[in-house]
Amino acid sequence: MDMRQSAEDEAFRETVQAYFREEYPRDIIAKLANGQTLKKSDMVASEQALSARGWLAPGWPAEYGGPGWTITQRFIFDEELERAGAPNVSPMGLLYVAPVIYTFGTPEQKDRWLGDILSARTFWAQGYSEPEAGSDLASLRTRAVLDGDHYIVDGEKIWTSDAHYADWIFCLVRTEDAPRKQDGITFLCIDMATPGVEVVPIITIDGGHHLNRVVFDNVRVPVENRIGDEGKGWTYARHLLSYERTSYAHVAAKRRQIEDMKRLLADAPWAEGDAGQQDDVRHRLAAVEVQLDALEMTVLRALAPLAAGQAPGDEASIIKIAATETAQAITELFVELAGLHALPKFPDRSGPDWRAGLEAIPAFAAPATAAYFLARAQTIYGGATEIQKNIIARQLGL
Ligand SMILES: Cc1cc2nc3c(=O)[nH]c(=O)nc-3n(C[C@H](O)[C@H](O)[C@H](O)COP(=O)(O)OP(=O)(O)OC[C@H]3O[C@@H](n4cnc5c(N)ncnc54)[C@H](O)[C@@H]3O)c2cc1C
Incomplete structure (x- = not known):
C-alpha cells in the first residue's frame, strides 16, 4: 500500500x-x-x-x-x-474484546457493552490462560454447566493482567468434552462483581502488581452473556488473538526510547581507555535501530488487510516476534547504559554513610531495571515466540 x-x-x-x-x-x-x-x-x-x-x-x-x-x-x-x-x-476492552462483540455479538450485547468501553466507564480483563493451559490453550478446564438460563462456572484463570482493575472479564470456558479439544469451548463475558469471583494478586519479578489468578467458584453467569454459539468459542478467541498480536508494535514509543538512549550515551561518563566498550554499545544501539526500522516496515505491510476491513492475518505472528524481541533489546541496552552511568558514581562503601552516594545514581536506572525484568514476559504473553514460529511455519507449509 x-x-x-x-x-x-x-x-x-x-x-x-x-x-x-x-x-x-x-x-x-x-x-x-x-x-x-x-x-x-x-x-x-x-x-x-x-x-x-x-x-x-x-x-x-x-x-x-x-x-x-x-x-x-x-x-x-x-x-x-x-x-x-x-x-x-488498556487493550483488553478496546482492542481485544470489542472487535469480537461488534463482529459476533447480538444487537443487545453491542448496546450493553460497547458504549461503556467507548466512554472508559468499564475496564476488561482477558481470561484465557489456566495453570495447565497456556500455549496449549485448548486444554483449558474451567467448566460452565448450563442450569436454566444461567451457566455455572467453576475453575481458575491465571496470569490475568489487570484483573484487579477490571469490571468485566471475557473467558474461554469448557461447555463440552469434544473429541477435538478446540470444540466445546465457549466465549463468556463475566461481571467481576458476581458472587464467587475471587482475584488473587501475583507479584512479578519487577516488583509490580500487574497479574492475578482469578478463581471462579460456583459463579452464575446469565446465558445472554455468551458471545456467539455455545461450543464455538475457539473461532472468536482466534479472531481476538489476531488483533491482540498486531497491537504489540508500539513503534513510535520505541523510537522515543532510542532517542533517549542516544542522549544518555552521549552523556555517559566514559572512563579513559574504554573506547572498545563505547564502540560496542554504539554498535548495538545502531543494530536495535535497524531492527526497529524493519519492524515499522512490517507493520506498514500488515496494515493492508485492515485497510480492506479484514481482521489481521497470520502476519500478526511476525509482528509479535519482531516487536517483542526489539522491546527486549531496548530494555537490555537501557540497563547497560544505567550501569555505565551508575558505576562511576557508586559510592565507596568503606564508610558508614556510603548510602548518601546512591542519590547521585541517575533517576532512570531503577525504572530501566524494572522495565528490563518486565519485558522478559513480552516473548511469553499473547502466545510465546515458539508458538508464533509454529504458526508461521504452518503458513509456509513447513
Ligand atoms: C506478563 C504476562 C501477562 C499475561 N497476561 C495474560 C492475560 O491477561 N490473560 C491471559 O489469558 N493470559 C495472560 N498471560 C498468559 C500467557 O498468555 C501465557 O503465559 C503464555 O501463553 C504461555 O503459556 P504458559 O505460561 O502456560 O507456558 P507454557 O505453555 O507451559 O510454555 C512453556 C515453554 O514451552 C514452550 N512451548 C510450549 N508449547 C510449545 C510447542 N508446541 N512448540 C514449541 N514450544 C512450546 C513455550 O514457548 C515456552 O517457552 C500473561 C502472561 C504474562 C507473562
Whole structure:
C-alpha cells in the first residue's frame, strides 16, 4: 500500500499534535516522564480525555463509535500519541474484546457493552490462560454447566493482567468434552462483581502488581452473556488473538526510547581507555535501530488487510516476534547504559554513610531495571515466540 502522506494527512497530524500539546492531561504525561507507574484513576482520566474527543477507539468501525479514520490516519494517531509520551490504552476492552462483540455479538450485547468501553466507564480483563493451559490453550478446564438460563462456572484463570482493575472479564470456558479439544469451548463475558469471583494478586519479578489468578467458584453467569454459539468459542478467541498480536508494535514509543538512549550515551561518563566498550554499545544501539526500522516496515505491510476491513492475518505472528524481541533489546541496552552511568558514581562503601552516594545514581536506572525484568514476559504473553514460529511455519507449509 502507498503510505506517502497527503496534505490532508499532514494537517491531521498537526491537529493530533496540537491536541496532545494543549488539551490532553499534562499530569499524566508528566508522571510517565518522571518514571512513575500509572494508577487506575490515571488510566480512566487518560481514556476519558480521548473519549471526550471521540478518539478512544480509532480501530472501531464508525457505526459503533470509531472516528472513521483512514488506516493512514490511525497510524499517524498512534505515532503521535506515543511521541507525545501519553500511555497506550488498556487493550483488553478496546482492542481485544470489542472487535469480537461488534463482529459476533447480538444487537443487545453491542448496546450493553460497547458504549461503556467507548466512554472508559468499564475496564476488561482477558481470561484465557489456566495453570495447565497456556500455549496449549485448548486444554483449558474451567467448566460452565448450563442450569436454566444461567451457566455455572467453576475453575481458575491465571496470569490475568489487570484483573484487579477490571469490571468485566471475557473467558474461554469448557461447555463440552469434544473429541477435538478446540470444540466445546465457549466465549463468556463475566461481571467481576458476581458472587464467587475471587482475584488473587501475583507479584512479578519487577516488583509490580500487574497479574492475578482469578478463581471462579460456583459463579452464575446469565446465558445472554455468551458471545456467539455455545461450543464455538475457539473461532472468536482466534479472531481476538489476531488483533491482540498486531497491537504489540508500539513503534513510535520505541523510537522515543532510542532517542533517549542516544542522549544518555552521549552523556555517559566514559572512563579513559574504554573506547572498545563505547564502540560496542554504539554498535548495538545502531543494530536495535535497524531492527526497529524493519519492524515499522512490517507493520506498514500488515496494515493492508485492515485497510480492506479484514481482521489481521497470520502476519500478526511476525509482528509479535519482531516487536517483542526489539522491546527486549531496548530494555537490555537501557540497563547497560544505567550501569555505565551508575558505576562511576557508586559510592565507596568503606564508610558508614556510603548510602548518601546512591542519590547521585541517575533517576532512570531503577525504572530501566524494572522495565528490563518486565519485558522478559513480552516473548511469553499473547502466545510465546515458539508458538508464533509454529504458526508461521504452518503458513509456509513447513
Ligand atoms: C506478563 C504476562 C501477562 C499475561 N497476561 C495474560 C492475560 O491477561 N490473560 C491471559 O489469558 N493470559 C495472560 N498471560 C498468559 C500467557 O498468555 C501465557 O503465559 C503464555 O501463553 C504461555 O503459556 P504458559 O505460561 O502456560 O507456558 P507454557 O505453555 O507451559 O510454555 C512453556 C515453554 O514451552 C514452550 N512451548 C510450549 N508449547 C510449545 C510447542 N508446541 N512448540 C514449541 N514450544 C512450546 C513455550 O514457548 C515456552 O517457552 C500473561 C502472561 C504474562 C507473562
